[in-house]
Amino acid sequence: MTMTELDGIIDTYLSRLDTALAPLSTSRRAQIVTEIAEHINEGRANLPTQSETEIRGLLERIGSPNDIAESAIADEVAPLGRRGTRRPLVATVAIVLAIVLVAGDLVAYWAESGSSTPSMPNVIGLQVKAAQRSLIAAGIAHWSLTSESSLEPAGIVFLTNAKVGATVKPGQSVNLVISSGPSAVPELVGLTQDEAAHRLRVLGLRLAIVREVGPHTAATVIGEQPGVGTRLEKQSWVQIAVSSATRPTPGTPPQVLLMPAKFAIAELRSFGFSVGVRYTTTPLHGLGRR
Amino acid sequence: MGTGLLASMWYMVSGSAPKVLSQMRRGAIEFCVLALLQESDMYGFELTRKLTDAGGLVTSEGTVYPLLTRIRQEGLVETFWEESPQGPPRRYYRLTGEGVRALEAFRVQWKSFRDAVDQLMEGGGVQ
Numbered sequence: 095m096t097m098t099e100l101d102g103i104i105d106t107y108l109s110r111l112d113t114a115l116a117p118l119s120t121s122r123r124a125q126i127v128t129e130i131a132e133h134i135n136e137g138r139a140n141l142p143t144q145s146e147t148e149i150r151g152l153l154e155r156i157g158s159p160n161d162i163a164e165s166a167i168a169d170e171v172a173p174l175g176r177r178g179t180r181r182p183l184v185a186t187v188a189i190v191l192a193i194v195l196v197a198g199d200l201v202a203y204w205a206e207s208g209s210s211t212p213s214m215p216n217v218i219g220l221q222v223k224a225a226q227r228s229l230i231a232a233g234i235a236h237w238s239l240t241s242e243s244s245l246e247p248a249g250i251v252f253l254t255n256a257k258v259g260a261t262v263k264p265g266q267s268v269n270l271v272i273s274s275g276p277s278a279v280p281e282l283v284g285l286t287q288d289e290a291a292h293r294l295r296v297l298g299l300r301l302a303i304v305r306e307v308g309p310h311t312a313a314t315v316i317g318e319q320p321g322v323g324t325r326l327e328k329q330s331w332v333q334i335a336v337s338s339a340t341r342p343t344p345g346t347p348p349q350v351l352l353m354p355a356k357f358a359i360a361e362l363r364s365f366g367f368s369v370g371v372r373y374t375t376t377p378l379h380g381l382g383r384r
Numbered sequence: 385m386g387t388g389l390l391a392s393m394w395y396m397v398s399g400s401a402p403k404v405l406s407q408m409r410r411g412a413i414e415f416c417v418l419a420l421l422q423e424s425d426m427y428g429f430e431l432t433r434k435l436t437d438a439g440g441l442v443t444s445e446g447t448v449y450p451l452l453t454r455i456r457q458e459g460l461v462e463t464f465w466e467e468s469p470q471g472p473p474r475r476y477y478r479l480t481g482e483g484v485r486a487l488e489a490f491r492v493q494w495k496s497f498r499d500a501v502d503q504l505m506e507g508g509g510v511q
Contacts, residue, residue, distance in 0.1 A: 111446075122450075122453055122454075122457070125453045125456075126449050126450055126453055129428055129449050129452065129453065129475065130446055130449050132428060132472070132474075132475055133428050133429050133432065133445070133446075133449070135471070135472045136427070136428070136429040136471060136472065136474065137429055139470065139471030139472065140429075140471075155436070155444065155445055156444060156445045156446040157443065157444025157445065157446040157447055158444075161443065161444055161446070161447060162444070162446040162447055162449070162450065165410075165447040165450055165451075166447075166450030168410070169410075169450050169451060169454055170450075170454070221467060222465045222466070222467060222473055223465075223466060223467055226464075226465075239463070239464070239465050248472055248473065249467055249472070249473040272465060272473065274472070
């Protein structure tokens with residue numbers, strides 16, 4: 095099996111997992127899928143060979159999406175050991191400790207940096223470890239890390255929520271976004287349009303469609319651009335050619351806002367519209383179509 | 385934290401042994417995770433492997449992640465990133481102060497619960 099076909103097996107698994115976790119809150123669902131994807135990456139790097147058998151073995155050890163979802167839902171509905179009457183005491187203790195900890199942090203800032211207001215250093219382009227050392231040296235003690243696919247190499251900080259030189263207040267949490275590398279376009283040919291849409295959504299990629307009349311009763315993907323395995327930044331567009339026996343509702347143009355022009359033109363034409371193109375420089379929120 | 389857990393287990397018992405054991409497993413796993421993290425900070429892959437190697441506690445590695453996200457949301461653990469010599473950067477988990485306190489409370493309660501059940505299971509009656 096090729097590398098991209100192996101990626102496809104993993105993408106299918108993560109898609110199914112994401113679907114199975116639908117009853118959970120959005121943040122928890124995303125967190126679980128992300129962390130299991132990280133687990134898969136780590137496990138994959140440890141495999142003696144990159145083969146279908148090894149990958150399927152890895153996914154089997156992780157467990158079926160339904161089992162994981164079942165345990166996640168059971169956990170959410172009745173987390174054991176978290177019941178009532180102790181809470182006021184725990185809350186009081188937590189508040190007192192929080193005050194003590196914040197006071198401690200403030201003392202640490204003053205001791206370390208000689209001033210009580212640290213300012214945000216430039217950490218863009220640094221490896222995570224170096225970025226964190228930089229924050230500590232600047233006297234910043236609270237930060238969070240999130241991971242996103244981008245064209246930057248994996249492990250590099252490419253976005254933060256604080257401007258370079260801005261004052262960081264004590265207790266303010268700075269967020270560093272680390273690249274997890276680009277997403278690879280998955281194998282979509284043969285899937286239904288809905289499955290392909292879901293697959294791409296899970297990867298953070300957007301969908302453009304070119305449709306034609308064909309023998310399939312359910313709209314089925316027969317081609318894709320760019321090719322399988324192409325590495326793309328999150329929010330990039332993937333165009334799929336879809337074959338379907340049913341005709342679209344006449345008079346309803348498909349939504350093509352923000353698509354690259356060539357995909358938008360192809361999609362509109364394939365739905366039976368003739369397309370006129372006008373180029374203007376305009377702020378994004380001013381875009382529309384007639 | 386421990387008392388609440390053990391008390392709620394009694395309420396959930398409907399007399400079926402497998403059901404009770406599965407509830408107990410689910411309740412205990414959380415504190416096993418905390419205990420492992422007390423030994424050392426660990427990344428997800430490492431932690432789940434250790435749990436499955438311990439035998440019988442987890443059916444599959446993936447089922448640990450919902451638990452991890454919940455105890456993180458509850459402030460018992462936090463995560464941080466570290467690069468690895470080969471492969472992708474690793475998300476490490478570590479206990480917070482509240483996590484240590486929860487673990488210690490459970491330890492005390494678990495010991496008395498376990499000793500009492502063991503004694504009665506032995507069939508010797510209360511010594």
